[in-house]
């Protein structure tokens with residue numbers, strides 16, 4: 434049994450997998466998520482600070498939901514987060530399209546498509562028998 438302290442309330446609970454948060458806090462956080470989602474739906478012009486204050490939730494938590502691609506924003510929403518690769522402002526996820534494409538290429542390289550195994554031709558040793566001509 435893996436007993437841990439909940440990161441949010443400090444209560445001891447039986448930890449299984451994922452973030453170190455007890456079931457009760459997990460549920461509370463899920464309710465908070467629904468509240469944030471609803472607020473964003475109803476206030477499309479709201480930025481992260483406003484959502485954070487109105488819903489009483491950490492801006493960092495909102496960022497995390499955006500990274501997890503759980504929150505959807507209207508095209509005119511001011512809410513954007515920085516790409517973890519280049520800092521371009523994006524609307525969801527962790528990376529912009531450009532970085533995603535680059536990572537796909539990097540992945541391909543890592544798979545070893547540019548691996549060239551050049552084998553040197555084996556040297557054939559020419560042995561001379563050592564026949565000597567004798568001049569008489």
Ligand SMILES: [Zn+2]
Nearest residue numbers: 439442455458
């Ligand atoms: Zn807790």
Ligand SMILES: [Zn+2]
Nearest residue numbers: 516519529532
């Ligand atoms: Zn990027």
